[in-house]
Amino acid sequence: MLHWRRDVRHFERRAVRETDMRDLLRCACLAPSVGNAQPWRFMRLRSAAIRATLADHIDDASASASARYADPAQRDRYQSLKLHGVREAPELMAVFCDEAPSAGHGLGTATMPEMLRYSTVLAIHNLWLAARVRGIGVGWVSILEPQAVAAMLDVPVHWSLIALLCIGYPAEQCSIPELERRGWQAREPWPDRLFER
Amino acid sequence: MLHWRRDVRHFERRAVRETDMRDLLRCACLAPSVGNAQPWRFMRLRSAAIRATLADHIDDASASASARYADPAQRDRYQSLKLHGVREAPELMAVFCDEAPSAGHGLGTATMPEMLRYSTVLAIHNLWLAARVRGIGVGWVSILEPQAVAAMLDVPVHWSLIALLCIGYPAEQCSIPELERRGWQAREPWPDRLFER
Numbered sequence: 001m002l003h004w005r006r007d008v009r010h011f012e013r014r015a016v017r018e019t020d021m022r023d024l025l026r027c028a029c030l031a032p033s034v035g036n037a038q039p040w041r042f043m044r045l046r047s048a049a050i051r052a053t054l055a056d057h058i059d060d061a062s063a064s065a066s067a068r069y070a071d072p073a074q075r076d077r078y079q080s081l082k083l084h085g086v087r088e089a090p091e092l093m094a095v096f097c098d099e100a101p102s103a104g105h106g107l108g109t110a111t112m113p114e115m116l117r118y119s120t121v122l123a124i125h126n127l128w129l130a131a132r133v134r135g136i137g138v139g140w141v142s143i144l145e146p147q148a149v150a151a152m153l154d155v156p157v158h159w160s161l162i163a164l165l166c167i168g169y170p171a172e173q174c175s176i177p178e179l180e181r182r183g184w185q186a187r188e189p190w191p192d193r194l195f196e197r
Numbered sequence: 198m199l200h201w202r203r204d205v206r207h208f209e210r211r212a213v214r215e216t217d218m219r220d221l222l223r224c225a226c227l228a229p230s231v232g233n234a235q236p237w238r239f240m241r242l243r244s245a246a247i248r249a250t251l252a253d254h255i256d257d258a259s260a261s262a263s264a265r266y267a268d269p270a271q272r273d274r275y276q277s278l279k280l281h282g283v284r285e286a287p288e289l290m291a292v293f294c295d296e297a298p299s300a301g302h303g304l305g306t307a308t309m310p311e312m313l314r315y316s317t318v319l320a321i322h323n324l325w326l327a328a329r330v331r332g333i334g335v336g337w338v339s340i341l342e343p344q345a346v347a348a349m350l351d352v353p354v355h356w357s358l359i360a361l362l363c364i365g366y367p368a369e370q371c372s373i374p375e376l377e378r379r380g381w382q383a384r385e386p387w388p389d390r391l392f393e394r
Contacts, residue, residue, distance in 0.1 A: 007229050029387035032204050034339055036374050036382040043392040050394055065307040074302065083305075094394075104382050105271065108280075110262040112339040117311075118359070121318040129326075142231055142309040153394055162315070177233055185233035185301050190226035195240040197247055197291075197350055 008137030009085045009178065011168035016091050020134055024167070027130035033119035034112075037104025040123040041159060045092040053152060054144075054164070055086040061143045081182060084141045089166035094149065095124055096159040120162045127165070137170035205334030206282045206375065207368035213288050217331055221364070224327035230316035231309075234301025237320040238356060242289040250349060251341075251361070252283040258340045278379060281338045286363035291346065292321055293356040317359045324362070334367035 025042055033039060045051060062083055069075040086092065097120040099113070109115050128138045146161035180186045222239055230236060242248060259280055266272040283289065294317040296310070306312050325335045343358035377383045 025391060026387050029390055032337075032374070036376040036384065038385055038390065040390055041392060042390055043394055045394050047394055061308055065304075068303065068307060078304065081304075103385060106265065107262075107275065107278075107376070107381065108339045110265060110340070111258055111342050114314075115339045117315075118318045121315045122322050125319050125322040140229075142305045142312045143307070145308050177229070179233045179304070184304065187233065188235055188300060190223050193226055193235065193237055193239055194222060195238060197240055197242050197244055 007178070008139045008166065008168075008170040009082045010171035011085045011089045011137065011166065012171055013088065013090065014169055016136055016168060020136065021091065021167075023134070024127045024130050024136070028123040028127035031119065031123035031126045033104070033122070034109055034115035035104030035107030037101045037107075037109075037116060037119065039098045039101040039104070039116040040120045041096040041098055041155075043094040043096065043153060043155070045094060045153075050152070051086065051092060054092070054149065055084075057148065057152070058084055058086055058141060058144050058164075061145060065143060077182075077184065081179070081184065083143055085139055085166045085168070086141060086164070089139070089168045091167035093165040093167060094153055094161060095120060095163040095165060096150070096155055097162050098156075098159055100158040117160060117162060124163050124165070131167065135169065136167060139166040140164070141166065204375065205336045205363065205365075205367045206279050208282045208286045208334065208363065208365035209368055210285065210287065211366055213333060213365060217333065218288065218364075220331070221324045221327050221333070225320040225324035228316065228320035228323045230301070230319070231306055231312035232301030232304030234298045234304075234306075234313060234316065236295045236298040236301070236313040237317045238293040238295055238352075240291040240293065240350060240352070242291060242350075247349070248283065248289055251289070251346065252281075254345065254349070255281055255283055255338060255341050255361075258342060262340060274379075274381065278376070278381065280340055282336055282363045282365070283338060283361070286336070286365045288364035290362040290364060291350055291358060292317060292360040292362060293347070293352055294359050295353075295356055297355040314357060314359060321360050321362070328364065332366065333364060336363040337361070338363060 066078045097117045141164040150161045263275045294314045338361040347358045
């Protein structure tokens with residue numbers, strides 16, 4: 001299960017069943033969290049106007065990001081990648097972290113307040129894996145200005161945007177990450193990531 | 198699988214097999230990551246001296262954190278919780294994020310550099326779930342000063358501490374989070390975490 005690439009940018013048009021969406025959210029909220037604070041806030045985006053504004057925002061951010069590549073070949077390679085499926089994905093979900101959650105009584109966050117955000121990432125991963133076992137794909141879009149998106153969605157000031165997720169049935173199934181197939185970055189041997197003290 | 202509580206603080210003494218440790222790390226490194234940067238760095242801690250220093254550091258941090266609770270009953274409740282198994286867990290693993298990874302060519306991090314840290318959290322969650330299916334428990338300790346621990350472990354300056362993991366066979370099996378059983382914080386209904394726009 002973990003092998004199958006889960007960052008999906010090409011989606012079929014067919015809808016995700018409402019019961020599946022509920023199952024994904026229910027599984028997401030089973031994630032462990034610091035102090036059991038459950039700081040995740042899932043915002044399902046149904047407005048076509050919001051979707052269009054978001055897609056334009058992401059395309060602008062991507063154009064800015066491509067300008068950072070000094071090497072023209074690298075820049076061309078970047079620009080040739082399809083980096084999101086925001087316009088096509090049947091479901092869009094913004095995920096926020098409540099930085100001042102009512103639950104948890106602050107346990108475990110005194111020295112590492114970022115644990116609230118990390119707990120939210122765990123919930124996203126639960127959702128991702130719950131989607132995968134149902135044949136549903138998820139793409140996590142990070143080429144955006146989180147504060148601009150939070151403002152666009154009019155959320156409380158203490159909510160931080162963690163992810164924008166595109167959810168739907170993937171147009172293709174492949175175990176090799178798209179960025180590897182497209183020559184951007186291959187998977188490296190895991191023992192290279194292991195150290196000891 | 199997602200129901201079973203995974204933040205483990207009470208461990209049996211028996212060792213985790215070396216083949217299992219390798220499997221956990223291999224699964225961890227299958228996580229998706231921004232730009233396929235694979236920014237996770239797993240540091241297995243084998244030194245008894247480092248373990249003792251870490252445990253003392255965490256106990257100090259926990260004492261400071263308990264002083265933040267103005268309500269004496271809440272402070273007593275905090276102090277009665279067992280918050281880590283650093284002294285007993287058969288395996289200790291520090292997990293870092295390389296904030297300047299050689300892989301990935303910066304894709305997806307221009308506006309959200311924190312995606313590298315979030316990718317590292319996804320790898321930790323893979324490890325956690327891979328442990329769970331083998332009957333192995335994991336506790337994520339966050340009551341520590343990340344920079345102090347990074348200094349203690351003498352890592353490159355661009356590595357950020359994301360987690361200190363205690364790994365081993367749990368002394369008890371229970372689906373209800375320990376913090377819920379001990380009256381600290383119960384799980385709340387997931388629909389409370391769902392919003393729409």
